[in-house]
Amino acid sequence: MPIKDLGPRLVLASHYPPCGTNVDKAWNGGVHIDSRPVHRLIERVKPLAILRVHVHEFRGVDKLGNTIIVNPGPLINGYYVIIDIDGAVNVGLNKL
DSSP, X not given: OOGXXXXXXXXXXXXXXXXXSTTOBOTTSSOBOOBHHHHHHHHHHOOSEEEEOSOOSSOEEEEETTEXXXXXXXXXXXXXXXXXXXXXXXXXXXXX
C-alpha cells in the first residue's frame, strides 16, 4: 500500500522535527534543527503522529494540521512518552 494511503493510521518516526513547530530548536534555544522535507511529508500524507526519535532538544508536543508532533526528550534524563491511539491521539509526557 502506498504511504499516501496510510495517513489515517500512520505514525512516523523521524530524526528531525518538521519546520515551523515549537519543538524544532536546539538546546541553546536559537538554532532551528528542523526539516522542510518532513514538514512537506506531513502535509502530504497527514499521519496521526510523528515522533522525534533522535534529536531530543525541546521536549514537548505540538501540532501541524491534525498531526501530533511528539518529542519525548532524552531517556538518559528519565523522560519517556506514552501515546494512546483510540480514535484520538492522547500523549502523556512522563519522567521516571
